Amino acid sequence: MRFLLDDEQRAFARTLDGVLKAADTPAVARAWAAGDHAPGAAVWRRLAEAGVFTLAAPEEYEGAGQLPVDTAVAFVELGRHAVPGPLVETVAAAALLTRLAALGVPGPAKRLLPSLVTGEARATLALPGTGPYVLDADAASLVLAVDAGRVRLAPGHARVRASLDPARRLARPLPGGEVLAAGPAVEEAARCALRWAALTTAAQCLGVGCALLDRTVTYVRQRTQFGVPVGSFQAVKHRLAEVLVGLEFARPLVFGAAVSLGDEEAWGDVAAAKVCAAESAYRSARAALQLHGAIGYTSEYDISLWLLKARALRGAWGGTSQWRARAVPPPT
Amino acid sequence: MDLDFTPEEEQFRLRARAWLAAHVPRAPLPSLETEEGFAAHRAWEGTLAADRWSVVSWPEEFGGQGADLVKWLLFEEEYYAAGAPGRVSQNGISLLAPTLFDHGTPEQRARVLPPMARGEVVWAQAWSEPEAGSDLASLRSTARRAPGGWRLSGQKTWSSRAAFADRAFGLFRSDPRAERPHHGLAYVMFPLDAPGVTIRPIGRLDGRPAFAEVFLDDVFVPDDDVIGAPGDGWRIAMSTTGDERGLALRSPGRFLATADRLVRLWHAHGDPSDTALRDRVADAVIGARAYQLFTWANASRSAAGEKLGAESSLNKVFWSEYDIAVHEAALDLLGADGELTDDGERLPPRPPDASSPDPTSPDRTSPDPTSPDPAPTDPAPWTEGYVFSLAGPIYAGTNEIQRDIIAERLLGLPKGRR
Numbered sequence: 001m002r003f004l005l006d007d008e009q010r011a012f013a014r015t016l017d018g019v020l021k022a023a024d025t026p027a028v029a030r031a032w033a034a035g036d037h038a039p040g041a042a043v044w045r046r047l048a049e050a051g052v053f054t055l056a057a058p059e060e061y062e063g064a065g066q067l068p069v070d071t072a073v074a075f076v077e078l079g080r081h082a083v084p085g086p087l088v089e090t091v092a093a094a095a096l097l098t099r100l101a102a103l104g105v106p107g108p109a110k111r112l113l114p115s116l117v118t119g120e121a122r123a124t125l126a127l128p129g130t131g132p133y134v135l136d137a138d139a140a141s142l143v144l145a146v147d148a149g150r151v152r153l154a155p156g157h158a159r160v161r162a163s164l165d166p167a168r169r170l171a172r173p174l175p176g177g178e179v180l181a182a183g184p185a186v187e188e189a190a191r192c193a194l195r196w197a198a199l200t201t202a203a204q205c206l207g208v209g210c211a212l213l214d215r216t217v218t219y220v221r222q223r224t225q226f227g228v229p230v231g232s233f234q235a236v237k238h239r240l241a242e243v244l245v246g247l248e249f250a251r252p253l254v255f256g257a258a259v260s261l262g263d264e265e266a267w268g269d270v271a272a273a274k275v276c277a278a279e280s281a282y283r284s285a286r287a288a289l290q291l292h293g294a295i296g297y298t299s300e301y302d303i304s305l306w307l308l309k310a311r312a313l314r315g316a317w318g319g320t321s322q323w324r325a326r327a328v329p330p331p332t
Numbered sequence: 333m334d335l336d337f338t339p340e341e342e343q344f345r346l347r348a349r350a351w352l353a354a355h356v357p358r359a360p361l362p363s364l365e366t367e368e369g370f371a372a373h374r375a376w377e378g379t380l381a382a383d384r385w386s387v388v389s390w391p392e393e394f395g396g397q398g399a400d401l402v403k404w405l406l407f408e409e410e411y412y413a414a415g416a417p418g419r420v421s422q423n424g425i426s427l428l429a430p431t432l433f434d435h436g437t438p439e440q441r442a443r444v445l446p447p448m449a450r451g452e453v454v455w456a457q458a459w460s461e462p463e464a465g466s467d468l469a470s471l472r473s474t475a476r477r478a479p480g481g482w483r484l485s486g487q488k489t490w491s492s493r494a495a496f497a498d499r500a501f502g503l504f505r506s507d508p509r510a511e512r513p514h515h516g517l518a519y520v521m522f523p524l525d526a527p528g529v530t531i532r533p534i535g536r537l538d539g540r541p542a543f544a545e546v547f548l549d550d551v552f553v554p555d556d557d558v559i560g561a562p563g564d565g566w567r568i569a570m571s572t573t574g575d576e577r578g579l580a581l582r583s584p585g586r587f588l589a590t591a592d593r594l595v596r597l598w599h600a601h602g603d604p605s606d607t608a609l610r611d612r613v614a615d616a617v618i619g620a621r622a623y624q625l626f627t628w629a630n631a632s633r634s635a636a637g638e639k640l641g642a643e644s645s646l647n648k649v650f651w652s653e654y655d656i657a658v659h660e661a662a663l664d665l666l667g668a669d670g671e672l673t674d675d676g677e678r679l680p681p682r683p684p685d686a687s688s689p690d691p692t693s694p695d696r697t698s699p700d701p702t703s704p705d706p707a708p709t710d711p712a713p714w715t716e717g718y719v720f721s722l723a724g725p726i727y728a729g730t731n732e733i734q735r736d737i738i739a740e741r742l743l744g745l746p747k748g749r750r
């Protein structure tokens with residue numbers, strides 16, 4: 001048992017951190033929110049070069065083999081830097097197509113996976129039971145929907161609606177379009193895609209929570225009131241200590257879920273990761289807002305980019321109660 | 333990154349499981365906060381020790397198996413899954429022993445550790461005083477130089493299990509002229525039946541004498557019973573508090589077993605439409621898993637040579653709050669029976685159905701009909717566990733103090749006024 005990232009995985013995190021810092025992701029997120037997808041597309045290309053989209057696809061489709069732990073490492077960084085776009089959706093779509101291929105329906109994977117893996121295409125995806133919307137359909141080249149036992153390539157999307165996170169936009173996929181796959185394999189592939197979506201969302205939440213905590217710690221050390229840093233007040237310290245406890249116990253759940261993701265029956269770990277990471281990121285957001293005072297409550301200050309994302313991700317792919325239900329089998 | 337155990341570790345786990353299945357008493361022992369229960373628990377320590385299971389992580393020469401951290405964690409999982417009794421020797425094993433391994437003399441180790449491992453000498457921790465709780469360094473009890481040793485005077489309090497224990501270890505002011513309160517403290521071991529020692533048991537919340545006051549009136553201890561240099565007590569004591577807050581006190585096995593019992597209680601009596609309560613059951617399962625994985629991550633870090641420090645404060649806050657939440661959920665599930673402290677009338681079990689776990693499965697999360705692990709619907713273990721859990725945020729350094737440590741040492745926030 002070695003429940004520890006290896007040197008390569010740590011180096012991967014550092015590389016992504018460097019790439020994203022250089023890309024000025026807060027500015028990218030603001031542009032994305034304003035409907036300008038060009039800077040986001042540039043970041044997307046750099047992430048693709050770093051291999052982020054190869055991690056959910058097998059080698060025969062230009063992937064790196066399915067590597068959930070490395071994927072989780074990447075999504076923590078994506079969350080830490082508030083990178084916008086249908087990132088989770090693209091990875092979940094890749095997992096869906098990969099699973100379909102493994103179940104004997106290779107056509108859609110052959111056709112669509114290589115472009116997702118190289119970053120040429122962005123996908124967005126709706127899965128059964130997790131809400132009617134797809135994320136950022138206006139910025140995606142593929143709109144996939146799984147419903148009524150079929151995987152469809154939707155012909156487009158209805159009106160794009162604003163999320164409370166300005167960098168997210170939601171739309172219903174239009175009905176009809178090409179049916180890529182149907183039959184019993186679809187249901188299983190959708191379950192697999194949902195596990196990948198939950199894992200990557202949980203990892204993203206962890207990153208969001210850590211970014212909020214880091215920024216808040218920096219802020220309260222430097223902001224003074226009553227002649228001392230506000231970070232020296234115990235009420236402030238204890239609140240941040242609680243946030244760290246929450247995040248540090250969510251982290252092993254996220255990586256534990258990554259390790260057991262391949263196990264068809266293992267919903268427990270991924271459910272635990274989704275619930276715990278979402279809740280602890282949300283608590284981090286609440287503390288961050290409170291401890292920044294009024295400055296935290298402005299859209300001008302960058303912390304707003306993470307604050308509302310924490311709330312949006314908490315409900316994405318099913319809310320915490322839905323995932324808690326998956327963590328314990330019900331009494332009958 | 334993996335969660336796979338080596339064949340050797342798996343073998344160790346199975347060996348522990350088989351031993352426990354053969355030896356864990358069929359009926360739960362009486363509470364260890366009673367004289368009768370204390371004796372029964374002491375005998376259980378002896379049974380464990382006879383086959384080297386009382387201190388698996390110690391070197392063989394002191395009665396252990398030289399097991400590494402991972403094996404110790406596996407043993408603890410098996411221990412609690414088997415419903416084995418609580419450990420009356422815990423204070424000695426988790427606090428004094430690591431101190432002796434790090435700071436004791438070979439003579440002290442040879443003299444103190446084997447009888448501790450066998451449960452023949454049960455140790456109490458005598459740190460707190462009436463005026464020195466969170467601010468432990470302000471303690472006033474004294475050690476005065478005497479020919480061949482020291483004379484202890486003063487008063488200690490809240491000393492767990494001191495009502496029935498044999499010996500105690502604690503801090504005493506050996507140099508009243510030291511400039512700072514943390515200096516000039518001696519770390520001393522002393523017998524609880526020595527002339528000059530008076531013990532007054534104190535009833536905890538439910539009246540059981542779980543801790544005691546210890547009055548010391550000119551009690552002689554030889555030099556051999558001072559650990560380290562006489563003025564170095566604070567540093568020595570602090571070097572082992574991490575053990576108290578962290579793993580040694582609460583390994584994940586205990587909470588995994590409790591979460592498992594809670595799920596069984598939920599299956600037996602949960603109202604499927606009460607999703608609020610279901611969510612709390614889920615949080616208990618999630619929390620136990622988080623604690624287990626957090627511990628494994630730390631075990632991996634420590635195996636990779638990293639030194640763990642203030643992280644034990646994260647641990648302490650997590651398990652103590654968790655323990656209360658699990659027991660609260662259980663009491664709420666039990667409804668009116670959640671205030672009973674005896675097992676007199678049991679709730680009628682729900683009829684078995686296809687969804688109940690298969691008792692023949694090797695998976696340890698299934699109920700084992702031969703295990704003394706109490707039926708999850710018996711209120712007494714839950715109410716007793718609840719009362720015990722309430723103290724968690726207070727002992728081993730209050731959670732307020734732990735949050736200070738987390739904020740200052742892990743987050744780097746400025747020190748405030750204490």
Ligand SMILES: Cc1cc2nc3c(=O)[nH]c(=O)nc-3n(C[C@H](O)[C@H](O)[C@H](O)COP(=O)(O)OP(=O)(O)OC[C@H]3O[C@@H](n4cnc5c(N)ncnc54)[C@H](O)[C@@H]3O)c2cc1C
Nearest residue numbers: 457458459460465466490491492723726727728730732750
């Ligand atoms: C069940 C149980 C078993 C125990 N067993 C032992 C034992 O075996 N041996 C032993 O030596 N001791 C034992 N203790 C004592 C325990 O270590 C102390 O109770 C603990 O250190 C707190 O001290 P206190 O009770 O004097 O509370 P105080 O220190 O008086 O604290 C009272 C309250 O004020 C808060 N407070 C104090 N200082 C600060 C601060 N700087 N910032 C914020 N809040 C603060 C505390 O957190 C607490 O909430 C036990 C206690 C319990 C409940």
